[in-house]
Structures are given as structure tokens and as C-alpha cells.
Amino acid sequence: MPELPEVETVSRAVEKIALGKKIINLSTSGKKLRRPIPENLELLKNQKIINFSRKGKFLAIDFENSKTLIIHLGMSGNLFIKEESSKSKHDHLILKTCSLKNIVFNDPRRFGAIKLVNTKNWLSDDILKNIGPDALESSFNAKYFYEQIKNRKTNLKSILLNQKIVAGIGNIYASEICFESKISPLKLAFKISPESCEKIVSNSKMILKKAISLGGSSLKDYANPDGTKGLFQNHFKAFNRQNLNCLNNCNSRIEKIVISGRSTFFCSTCQKNN
């Protein structure tokens, strides 16, 4: 599921059903996720959900006892609203609400993470204190971005994936942002001009917002908590389009390469590396 638009979509869908509801019981799989499921989740019993927020790929659910449940979906995690009777493989946390619907964290690969912290300082908790501004925050702007990258010797794709620089962009949207900005994902950061930084930042926000408006991207059989699928995958211009025609009518085809171990899609004609 999990880049910024998908996390935002999940958050909104669960908020719609669960805001104001009280947790009357909970259970866990007991299996280790990225970290062990914490013991202190018991503190959520009889607590009402009062707020949802998000930073980058981290989702935060606030409770009335000033505790915040931080959830990271990893590669394969998802949140569902389910009927009480419905149970599936890889359900790792089930929050039973007073409306008899369950909020369920499901994650086959178990790269996700769950942590319960104090609401007051959830943003400075160890688990996310080192991440940069959320890609949709105003503090992620061209000036900031240029300052961050102007002396870096790595490539643009790696920059966009680096959550310490900007939080929320993952492998799909990194390719899409480079394509839209007409800059090669291989371009070295210190060679990127302030003007290009403007383009990269504004295209990042534009693409992420468009993806949110379409309910994110659904690869394979992923669905949103309400059972609907995201639609942004139908608007990919680069991602997963290897060997297909570049949509800029340049008579080239989209290429697939590997950058820092991740598949990367781009048009070597339209996306400049100089």
C-alpha cells in the first residue's frame, strides 16, 4: 500500500468510520513486525479516538488519554474496517470499536510497524524524529530542497527516496516526479539548479495531490479500507511502463533500470541528465 497518497487515503477512510468511536477490546497476532508489537496497547482499551494525522508514510491515531498509535504500513501493510466476525491471515492488530466494527492492521510481509507513544511528542519519537518535512507541507519548498541537495553527490532518485530529506515519496512516485520534471533519475544532486528544484518540488506536490484525489495507486489486488481501489495507477506516465511509448510523443520508449536496488522507469530522451 504505502506511499504518501496511499497512507493519506487509508487515513481518511478509517477516520470516516472510526473517529469518535471507543475501543472496547483489542487483540494482536503476537508476531513480530519490523519491531515487536508493543505490550502497552492495552492502554487503548475504553479510549475514544479523537484525531487522525499523518507525516510522510507514518499514520497517527490520537486517543483521549493522550496516547497516539503510530502505524507504518511497510511494503504490504494495510488498514481495514471489518465486520467483527471477519478474520484474515496476517491480521496483526484488531481494534474492536463500540460500533462493533473492527479496525484491522493486516500485513503479510510484516515490514510494518506499530508503536504507542504520548500524543504530546509523537513527532519527536525515535521512530520518526529524523525524517524530513512531509512532501505536502509548505516547509518542503524549493529553497529548502536546494539547500538540502546542493552538495550531495548522489542521484535524484535516491534523494527523493530519502525520507530524511523529504517524507512520503516512495518508489512509484519518485519515477513519476522525475518524469514530470523532465530530469533523469540518475542526475547528480549537486548539478540540479534552483530552477529545477522549483519544478521538482511543485511536481511532487501536484502528483501526490492528484494521486490522493484518485484514492492512491492500487497495484495487484490492494484495496482501500472501504473496499474501493485507488485509480492513480491508470495515470502512471513512467512507473511500470517499460518498453511502452513515452507519452511525450518523443518516439522513445520508457526504460527500466535499477537505482539503489529499486526498479526505476524513465525516458532517456525527455529526461535530461545534464
Added chain:
DNA sequence: AGACGTACCTGACCGC
């Protein structure tokens, strides 16, 4: 600093 491999996991898919 950063490139790179490896590790953490399960499941889907493909070729044989």
C-alpha cells in the same frame, strides 16, 4: 558521504 549488499518476510508469478 554514499554505494552496495544483505536482512527482515510472504506471496504472486513465470518457466521448466
Added chain:
DNA sequence: TGCGGTCAGGTACGTC
């Protein structure tokens, strides 16, 4: 049908 290989929307760690 089964088996082995590869790949997957993420991140952390060690090593060079």
C-alpha cells in the same frame, strides 16, 4: 502439480 527463481509500493544495518 510442483519446484525454483525472481520480484514486490520500505527501511535499517554493516562494510568498503
